[in-house]
Amino acid sequence: MITELANLTAMEVDALTDIDGGLNLTDGHARLPLSAEQAAIVARIPAMFTEASRRAFPDIEREAHAAFLRAVGQHTAPIGTGRILSCYSSTLATDIVARALPTGTTIAVLHPTFDNIADLFTTRGLSLTPLSEAQLLEQDWPGPPVGAIVVTHPNNPTGLVTPEGHLRSLAEHAARHGQTVVIDASFRGQVLAAQYDTYAVLETAGADWIVIEDTGKLWPTHELKIGLLAYSARTGLPIDRAFSESLLAASPVVLQLITALAQDWENGGRVRAAAAVERNRAAVREAVEGAGLHLADPDSQISVARVELPADGPDSSLLYKDLVTRGVHVLPCAPFHWADPESGQRFIRLSLARPSEVVRTGARKLAESYRRLSAQPVVPTG
Amino acid sequence: MITELANLTAMEVDALTDIDGGLNLTDGHARLPLSAEQAAIVARIPAMFTEASRRAFPDIEREAHAAFLRAVGQHTAPIGTGRILSCYSSTLATDIVARALPTGTTIAVLHPTFDNIADLFTTRGLSLTPLSEAQLLEQDWPGPPVGAIVVTHPNNPTGLVTPEGHLRSLAEHAARHGQTVVIDASFRGQVLAAQYDTYAVLETAGADWIVIEDTGKLWPTHELKIGLLAYSARTGLPIDRAFSESLLAASPVVLQLITALAQDWENGGRVRAAAAVERNRAAVREAVEGAGLHLADPDSQISVARVELPADGPDSSLLYKDLVTRGVHVLPCAPFHWADPESGQRFIRLSLARPSEVVRTGARKLAESYRRLSAQPVVPTG
Numbered sequence: 001m002i003t004e005l006a007n008l009t010a011m012e013v014d015a016l017t018d019i020d021g022g023l024n025l026t027d028g029h030a031r032l033p034l035s036a037e038q039a040a041i042v043a044r045i046p047a048m049f050t051e052a053s054r055r056a057f058p059d060i061e062r063e064a065h066a067a068f069l070r071a072v073g074q075h076t077a078p079i080g081t082g083r084i085l086s087c088y089s090s091t092l093a094t095d096i097v098a099r100a101l102p103t104g105t106t107i108a109v110l111h112p113t114f115d116n117i118a119d120l121f122t123t124r125g126l127s128l129t130p131l132s133e134a135q136l137l138e139q140d141w142p143g144p145p146v147g148a149i150v151v152t153h154p155n156n157p158t159g160l161v162t163p164e165g166h167l168r169s170l171a172e173h174a175a176r177h178g179q180t181v182v183i184d185a186s187f188r189g190q191v192l193a194a195q196y197d198t199y200a201v202l203e204t205a206g207a208d209w210i211v212i213e214d215t216g217k218l219w220p221t222h223e224l225k226i227g228l229l230a231y232s233a234r235t236g237l238p239i240d241r242a243f244s245e246s247l248l249a250a251s252p253v254v255l256q257l258i259t260a261l262a263q264d265w266e267n268g269g270r271v272r273a274a275a276a277v278e279r280n281r282a283a284v285r286e287a288v289e290g291a292g293l294h295l296a297d298p299d300s301q302i303s304v305a306r307v308e309l310p311a312d313g314p315d316s317s318l319l320y321k322d323l324v325t326r327g328v329h330v331l332p333c334a335p336f337h338w339a340d341p342e343s344g345q346r347f348i349r350l351s352l353a354r355p356s357e358v359v360r361t362g363a364r365k366l367a368e369s370y371r372r373l374s375a376q377p378v379v380p381t382g
Numbered sequence: 383m384i385t386e387l388a389n390l391t392a393m394e395v396d397a398l399t400d401i402d403g404g405l406n407l408t409d410g411h412a413r414l415p416l417s418a419e420q421a422a423i424v425a426r427i428p429a430m431f432t433e434a435s436r437r438a439f440p441d442i443e444r445e446a447h448a449a450f451l452r453a454v455g456q457h458t459a460p461i462g463t464g465r466i467l468s469c470y471s472s473t474l475a476t477d478i479v480a481r482a483l484p485t486g487t488t489i490a491v492l493h494p495t496f497d498n499i500a501d502l503f504t505t506r507g508l509s510l511t512p513l514s515e516a517q518l519l520e521q522d523w524p525g526p527p528v529g530a531i532v533v534t535h536p537n538n539p540t541g542l543v544t545p546e547g548h549l550r551s552l553a554e555h556a557a558r559h560g561q562t563v564v565i566d567a568s569f570r571g572q573v574l575a576a577q578y579d580t581y582a583v584l585e586t587a588g589a590d591w592i593v594i595e596d597t598g599k600l601w602p603t604h605e606l607k608i609g610l611l612a613y614s615a616r617t618g619l620p621i622d623r624a625f626s627e628s629l630l631a632a633s634p635v636v637l638q639l640i641t642a643l644a645q646d647w648e649n650g651g652r653v654r655a656a657a658a659v660e661r662n663r664a665a666v667r668e669a670v671e672g673a674g675l676h677l678a679d680p681d682s683q684i685s686v687a688r689v690e691l692p693a694d695g696p697d698s699s700l701l702y703k704d705l706v707t708r709g710v711h712v713l714p715c716a717p718f719h720w721a722d723p724e725s726g727q728r729f730i731r732l733s734l735a736r737p738s739e740v741v742r743t744g745a746r747k748l749a750e751s752y753r754r755l756s757a758q759p760v761v762p763t764g
Contacts, residue, residue: 009626016631017440017464027630033435045427052604053415058399082399088470091629099505119627123481222434223633224606244391245501247473248409249398251605 008115008335015329022327025362028156028187028304030220030353035272038219041260045253052252061086064255065228067262068215071270072188073195076203077211083231085243086250090186090214090227091116096246097182097210097229098124100237107148107182110136112336112344114156117184119338121150130339133160141173148180154187154194157336157349159300164196171205180235181207186214186227189265190274191301199230208234217303218273219261220353224254273353277303280352280359287363291370296347303353306333307366309346314373316348322369328362390497390717397711404709407744410538410569410686412602412735417654420601423642427635434634443468446637447610449644450597453652454570455577458585459593465613467625468632472568472596472609473498478628479564479592479611480506482619489530489564492518494718494726496538499566501720503532512721515542523555530562536569536576539718539731541682546578553587562617563589568596568609571647572656573683581612590616599685600655601643602735606636655735659685662734662741669745673752678729685735688715689748690728696755697727704751710744 008026015024024031034042052060065084069077078084087093094117101107103125109118111130118128131142131149141149149170153162162170167183174181181202188194202209209232216225231239261269278301285295288307296306309316316332323330330350337344348366352359390408397406406413416424434442447466451459460466469475476499483489485507491500493512500510513524513531524531531552535544544552549565556563563584570576584591591614598607613621643651660683667677670689678688691698698714705712712732719726730748734741 007623007626009630010622012630013626021438029630031435034431039428042431043428046421046425049416049424049604053413053602056403088474089629092470092474095628116627123627220435222431222635223631224635240392241389244389244395245473245498245505246477247471248391248394248411249605253604253606 007119008331011329011331018327018329022329023358023362023365024329025350025354025359026329026331028217028302028351028353029223030218030303032220032273032276032353033355034220035269037264037269038261041257041264044260045257048253048256051256057249057252060252060255061250064226064259064262067259068213068228071262071265072213073197074199074213075197076199077230078199078233081233083233085229085239086255087227087229087243088247088250089216089225090184090212091120092246093212093227093229094184095120095124096239096242097212098126099242099245100239101126101148101180105147106145107150108142108146109150110152110155111339112157112333113152113338115335115338117150117152128339133158136160136162136166139166139169141170143177144179146179148182149174150182150184152184152186153198154191154302156187156302157304157306157333157347159191159297159302161191161194164201167198167201168205171202171207171209174208175206179208180237181209183209183211185211187217187302188213189218189270190277190303193301202232208232210235210239215258215261217353218265221257221261224251224257226250226254226258274301276356277301277352280354280356281305283356283360284350284352284363287360287367291367293367293370304349304351306347306349309348309370311346314370315345317345318373319348319366319369322373323366326365326369328365330362330366389501390713393711393713400709400711404711405740405744405747406711407732407736407741408711408713410599410684410733410735411605412600412685413733414602414655414658414735415737416602417651419646419651420643423639423646426642427639430635430638433638439631439634442634442637443632446608446641446644449641450595450610453644453647454595455579456581456595457579458581459612460581463615465615467611467621468637469609469611469625470629470632471598471607472566472594473502474628475594475609475611476566477502477506478621478624479594480508481624481627482621483508483530487529488527489532490524490528491532492534492537493721494539494715495534495720497717497720499532499534510721515540518542518544518548521548521551523552525559526561528561530564531556532564532566534566534568535580536573536684538569538684539686539688539715539729541573541679541684543573543576546583549580549583550587553584553589553591556590557588561590562619563591565591565593567593569599569684570595571600571652572659572685575683585614590614592617592621597640597643599735600647603639603643606633606639608632608636608640656683658738659683659734662736662738663687665738665742666732666734666745669742669749673749675749675752686731686733688729688731691730691752693728696752698730699727700755701730701748701751704755705748708747708751710747712744712748
């Protein structure tokens with residue numbers, strides 16, 4: 001039995017603030033070394049400061065929206081309409097959506113998914129019901145009283161991409177039933193298959209939609225990032241009001257940084273980053289296969305990987321604790337299964353957007369721990 | 383009658399996104415030109431990127447806390463204890479406090495003060511009662527059922543500093559009654575009189591306390607800033623949990639920037655910035671006195687100034703609208719008076735942390751508008 005779970009971010013904070021150092025393979029933030037092209041962009045930040053004083057903020061912001069959305073294939077996003085808000089992070093964007101939805105609304109949220117998404121909605125007084133990945137793949141959409149359907153695309157931690165036809169079906173269903181479609185596309189930039197024009201699909205279906213985009217998973221910019229919150233002209237939700245309660249504006253320096261990094265992303269940056277992530281995924285696969293384990297989502301292209309643990313061996317809680325004592329931080333997956341933590345007990349998530357030697361060492365230590373724990377009698381956890 | 387008010391941040395967003403340009407004297411963020419010393423620090427940001435990959439995050443964060451809190455006189459703040467959280471902004475820090483307080487708690491909040499503070503608490507389901515500046519000065523503290531007392535120190539927009547003896551009285555009162563003292567010290571860095579060691583006073587009194595500090599009002603860093611959320615060892619509120627729901631960590635690049643700017647602040651930076659603000663305050667005084675108006679808070683040292691309008695002339699709503707049509711953005715003060723907007727109708731707030739010519743022109747146009755509107759019959763607004 002899982003009685004009390006720390007949330008995933010709290011475990012990520014523990015890893016980040018581990019004063020003994022240790023290997024941090026928890027959060028999905030990019031912590032790869034800067035490429036030469038990225039380093040050249042970072043070198044221009046002081047000039048971006050000067051530019052931020054010289055140019056009007058709306059110009060700088062519109063340029064960043066255009067560059068970023070173009071780099072991730074979103075050609076019909078509502079650039080320049082005032083319906084794309086720049087937030088400090090995708091988490092803050094999600095909280096603004098949660099605040100704008102009427103308290104007490106029942107919403108369907110993809111399951112499993114990053115627990116923070118479910119937590120933010122719950123904390124704002126919404127009532128959550130899970131939408132499983134199987135239901136999504138079967139296009140089995142919930143009807144009323146569900147007022148909004150929240151899909152992480154690609155999903156975190158599984159990497160599942162909602163296919164274009166499935167999104168169209170969801171959008172048409174939502175339009176028929178007066179539901180709002182909320183897409184969290186924070187990991188989209190890493191996956192070409194997720195870069196079909198979501199806005200065109202949603203808009204053509206006549207849906208009321210909200211889309212969250214994130215620059216924070218793509219570039220190792222040490223939390224200098226933006227979460228974008230875009231919404232359809234149809235929505236009557238008080239999103240602007242919730243936004244103005246949270247912040248005045250994103251940084252025009254960060255917006256300029258994003259413009260430049262997005263241009264580089266189209267110009268080879270994406271291919272370079274994807275190659276590094278796939279090298280690291282292969283290293284994890286190899287290391288864990290040596291211990292008889294395998295990747296749960298071998299075709300995932302996002303910068304995290306789940307390792308599946310057999311039902312007859314130590315579970316993820318045991319493995320997590322053992323690894324922490326050895327200075328390796330990973331995430332046990334129970335909290336991703338926010339509606340049914342037990343169903344996540346057999347998965348461990350590792351971040352891949354890290355220097356290769358960090359990933360390689362972490363995966364090797366995971367395999368060692370698993371082997372050692374498997375050789376011992378299994379003690380139930382809880 | 384004031385029927386529907388936009389919040390102040392929404393007016394600030396309008397000013398920032400005015401596509402015709404215009405003069406923005408709304409928000410209290412520093413938009414002064416960089417000093418030579420600050421420009422030299424900004425030039426080192428690319429090196430701070432490299433350093434952020436090399437050094438452990440807790441070291442970088444602790445150094446920033448120490449440098450900043452020392453620069454604003456807070457020598458007994460709990461540095462290195464884990465009880466100072468770095469947030470993206472003071473607004474987010476306030477929201478985390480609002481979330482951690484039990485829903486339904488009655489809290490006393492200083493009145494007037496920036497409306498966002500009251501809004502964030504209200505949105506999280508707390509019940510607000512005003513604490514007037516007169517009550518604060520008379521040390522007339524509310525007893526139970528008030529569970530927390532929230533004081534902005536120095537206050538925004540009035541600049542009122544809570545004297546040390548008054549804070550001690552409040553802290554002792556709160557300790558006796560089991561209340562939490564919440565101090566929003568976002569503007570503290572600008573005012574020496576507010577830089578007595580707040581943490582020592584609160585701790586000695588045995589109070590349960592929370593203090594919010596902000597780097598965002600001090601330096602023209604284009605929203606690269608941190609809101610600090612510090613709390614006493616006595617508090618049982620789930621602040622860490624609320625924090626981990628909001629963010630993983632602040633940027634180690636921004637933290638290094640703050641370390642350097644805080645060192646410069648002690649080393650002449652504060653004096654230089656204060657001189658610029660006081661020059662601008664004098665310019666506003668001079669311009670409005672020509673129209674028979676005066677500053678409401680002539681002794682304020684924070685980077686905003688209120689202009690008081692006589693009862694028999696045009697009020698701030700009229701003046702605000704007239705100025706917007708002339709491309710000048712200021713803030714009418716009714717929303718600061720969150721419990722009684724009528725009482726703020728006779729005040730207009732201007733930001734002083736702007737280039738001198740911007741403040742001078744804005745103040746001159748305000749005086750012109752006032753003269754022109756005074757010459758016309760007064761039409762009631764609402």
